[in-house]
Amino acid sequence: TELTGVGGSAPGSRVLGAATPGGVQGAEPLAGVGLPGITEMILEKLSEFSKLSFVEDMYDNMFCSVAEYASHLWRLAPHPYHPYDVAGFLSGKFMTLVATTVAARRLDINDVQLIIQVQWCGVTVQMCIVRYSVIGILTSFLIVLLALVLVPYLRELLSTDHRPPIIGPITNQLIHFHKLHDYMTLMAKKYPTYRLITPSHSEVYTVDPVNTEYILKTNFANYGKGEYNVDIMSDLFGNGIFVVDGAKWSHQRKLASLEFSTKVLREFSSVIFKSNTAKLVKKISLLAASEESMDLQDLLMRSTLDAMFQVGFGFELDTLSGSNEAGNRFMEAFDASNGLVYWRFVDLLWKVKRYLNIGSEATLKEKIKIIDNFVYELIRNKREQMKNEERDKEDILSRFLMESEKDPENMTDKYLRDISLSFILAGKDTSANTMSWFFYVLCKQSRIQEKVAEEVKIATEANGNDHTSTDEFKIKLTEVALDKMHYLHATLTETLRLYPAIPLNGKCAEKDDVLPDGFKIKKGDYVGYMSYPMGRMTQIWGPDAEEFRPERWLQNGVFRPQSPFKLTAFQGGPRTCLGKEFAYRQMKIIAAFLIYFYKFKLVDESEEATYRTMFTLHMDKGLHLTPFVGFVFLYDV
Numbered sequence: 275t276e277l278t279g280v281g282g283s284a285p286g287s288r289v290l291g292a293a294t295p296g297g298v299q300g301a302e303p304l305a306g307v308g309l310p311g312i313t314e315m316i317l318e319k320l321s322e323f324s325k326l327s328f329v330e331d332m333y334d335n336m337f338c339s340v341a342e343y344a345s346h347l348w349r350l351a352p353h354p355y356h357p358y359d360v361a362g363f364l365s366g367k368f369m370t371l372v373a374t375t376v377a378a379r380r381l382d383i384n385d386v387q388l389i390i391q392v393q394w395c396g397v398t399v400q401m402c403i404v405r406y407s408v409i410g411i412l413t414s415f416l417i418v419l420l421a422l423v424l425v426p427y428l429r430e431l432l433s434t435d436h437r438p439p440i441i442g443p444i445t446n447q448l449i450h451f452h453k454l455h456d457y458m459t460l461m462a463k464k465y466p467t468y469r470l471i472t473p474s475h476s477e478v479y480t481v482d483p484v485n486t487e488y489i490l491k492t493n494f495a496n497y498g499k500g501e502y503n504v505d506i507m508s509d510l511f512g513n514g515i516f517v518v519d520g521a522k523w524s525h526q527r528k529l530a531s532l533e534f535s536t537k538v539l540r541e542f543s544s545v546i547f548k549s550n551t552a553k554l555v556k557k558i559s560l561l562a563a564s565e566e567s568m569d570l571q572d573l574l575m576r577s578t579l580d581a582m583f584q585v586g587f588g589f590e591l592d593t594l595s596g597s598n599e600a601g602n603r604f605m606e607a608f609d610a611s612n613g614l615v616y617w618r619f620v621d622l623l624w625k626v627k628r629y630l631n632i633g634s635e636a637t638l639k640e641k642i643k644i645i646d647n648f649v650y651e652l653i654r655n656k657r658e659q660m661k662n663e664e665r666d667k668e669d670i671l672s673r674f675l676m677e678s679e680k681d682p683e684n685m686t687d688k689y690l691r692d693i694s695l696s697f698i699l700a701g702k703d704t705s706a707n708t709m710s711w712f713f714y715v716l717c718k719q720s721r722i723q724e725k726v727a728e729e730v731k732i733a734t735e736a737n738g739n740d741h742t743s744t745d746e747f748k749i750k751l752t753e754v755a756l757d758k759m760h761y762l763h764a765t766l767t768e769t770l771r772l773y774p775a776i777p778l779n780g781k782c783a784e785k786d787d788v789l790p791d792g793f794k795i796k797k798g799d800y801v802g803y804m805s806y807p808m809g810r811m812t813q814i815w816g817p818d819a820e821e822f823r824p825e826r827w828l829q830n831g832v833f834r835p836q837s838p839f840k841l842t843a844f845q846g847g848p849r850t851c852l853g854k855e856f857a858y859r860q861m862k863i864i865a866a867f868l869i870y871f872y873k874f875k876l877v878d879e880s881e882e883a884t885y886r887t888m889f890t891l892h893m894d895k896g897l898h899l900t901p902f903v904g905f906v907f908l909y910d911v
């Protein structure tokens with residue numbers, strides 16, 4: 275064979291050993307010590323080789339050196355080694371030894387023709403080629419290539435800062451992508467905090483409420499969206515509130531908080547939620563009359579998009595009726611681009627694909643163009659409208675447009691596009707998905723459906739025998755009536771506990787840190803809190819954690835909230851969901867309307883719903899229900 279040993283070292287003078295676990299591992303504790311490295315020693319030995327009469331002499335010689343070196347390292351180490359580190363260290367040294375010995379036993383050092391040295395991710399891979407031959411050179415390059423791929427993983431995996439449990443490389447998520455949240459739950463049941471590694475950083479996932487509070491609130495300053503997330507999301511969401519940190523975030527947060535606290539927006543949105551839900555009831559009544567089943571998730575997605583669009587842009591999209599061609603195209607493009615952006619989190623080649631404009635990235639670009647054309651047109655129209663018409667518009671875009679007149683330099687059309695799209699994203703799928711799981715559970719547990727219906731009738735004083743129409747119900751469904759619906763509030767909250775609309779979320783560390791449970795975090799690491807698994811942890815919710823039980827939220831019939839770091843569906847801390855109250859109001863209105871007018875049954879009662887892995891917890895195959903006219907005789911809808 276022409277190929278000889280493969281050795282490796284840490285950068286610069288800290289040449290320590292093979293590009294193997296131990297070589298990398300051993301590099302850490304010696305920072306700055308400046309000892310001669312193993313590879314240097316090996317090469318030195320190799321150069322002496324020609325002077326030795328027997329290969330065995332050299333082997334013994336070198337073994338002594340390595341052992342000596344290891345014990346030296348051991349003494350110098352500033353802290354006791356973890357057994358895990360020691361295993362990595364020794365196996366690395368062992369592999370260096372084997373590789374070099376094999377080479378040394380078969381070769382004459384004078385034959386060495388070329389030493390290849392490649393530095394990658396702070397690790398040096400060295401290799402010597404002894405006699406030129408095509409196979410030798412090809413094999414060498416293949417090994418270098420393999421090392422380039424493996425070294426970063428090994429480096430992350432065996433970094434002295436990492437402690438078990440490391441459950442594997444990030445590709446584990448790709449392997450389990452289909453049932454990602456259940457895989458993460460399974461792991462979390464074994465390890466409340468664990469680490470996945472990538473070539474460039476590691477990802478720490480936790481279900482520990484103390485860790486969650488720490489990253490979301492206590493050490494908020496150190497945990498932002500991070501470059502990694504921004505990179506992935508900014509093509510679609512630009513500088514929208516979901517993507518940005520720092521001053522840009524504060525500006526939008528302040529502006530939006532002001533808007534959300536206004537009575538105008540509250541009243542305007544309630545009117546829209548009610549009139550949109552009345553349209554939904556009408557649509558369902560047609561299906562009920564013809565005893566047709568329906569995909570309620572699809573209807574809810576359309577209905578919430580229409581509502582959010584009206585609240586956000588003051589414009590009727592009317593995707594529920596499906597009659598607006600442009601609206602349908604926008605919805606299709608928006609949904610598709612959401613899924614494509616999420617795919618980037620597991621697609622290691624997305625940047626290459628974007629550069630070459632191929633595959634999923636080419637589709638994403640096309641969809642974003644459709645979205646942009648649609649939204650920019652809306653902004654232009656709105657500006658025109660505002661020049662000619664009254665200026666006390668209630669929708670979010672108009673209010674931001676008025677703001678933009680004070681600060682035209684920063685609040686450009688692009689900025690307005692990003693803000694408005696973020697609100698659509700925030701309010702559309704989250705509420706529709708939550709409602710879908712809510713109705714799914716209510717179909718599985720008719721006792722809960724009946725209890726909610728009973729509460730709605732009592733709170734609205736629409737007793738079910740008075741032939742209430744949707745118009746009359748709208749009037750009866752006052753803010754006071756909504757506030758009385760504690761059981762409904764608890765049922766929605768229980769839905770969010772077990773089926774959180776954003777099942778997995780997290781932040782990136784700006785600086786090295788240590789989590790309250792001792793996990794070390796390096797700058798650039800992702801720290802995720804896992805809302806879906808958290809809802810299933812007995813240490814948080816007790817032995818019945820996996821049971822759907824709205825009563826856990828009630829005390830003497832009154833809803834009692836819990837820590838946002840246990841129920842993380844709306845996140846917690848300074849970046850807590852701005853639309854929480856808004857969303858509860860919308861969901862209660864939809865639930866009250868639908869449950870008042872209909873009873874729902876699953877088309878296939880035996881089927882268990884599953885999710886599609888994406889940003890939000892979307893039901894994979896939709897929610898196919900049969901509506902029955904419920905507690906009132908329905909007319910005049």
Ligand code: HEM
Nearest residue numbers: 515700701704705708775776843844845849851852853857
């Ligand atoms: C069931 C419904 C909803 C759920 C479960 C939900 C959940 C969340 C979560 C988890 C976040 C944190 C996202 C992150 O930073 O990564 C968030 C942020 C946000 N939500 Fe909601 N949301 C819902 C509905 C709404 C609605 C209806 C609106 C507004 C119309 C809204 C507006 C926002 C905004 C503006 C933020 C960004 C806050 C910030 O970064 O400072 N959300 N929401």
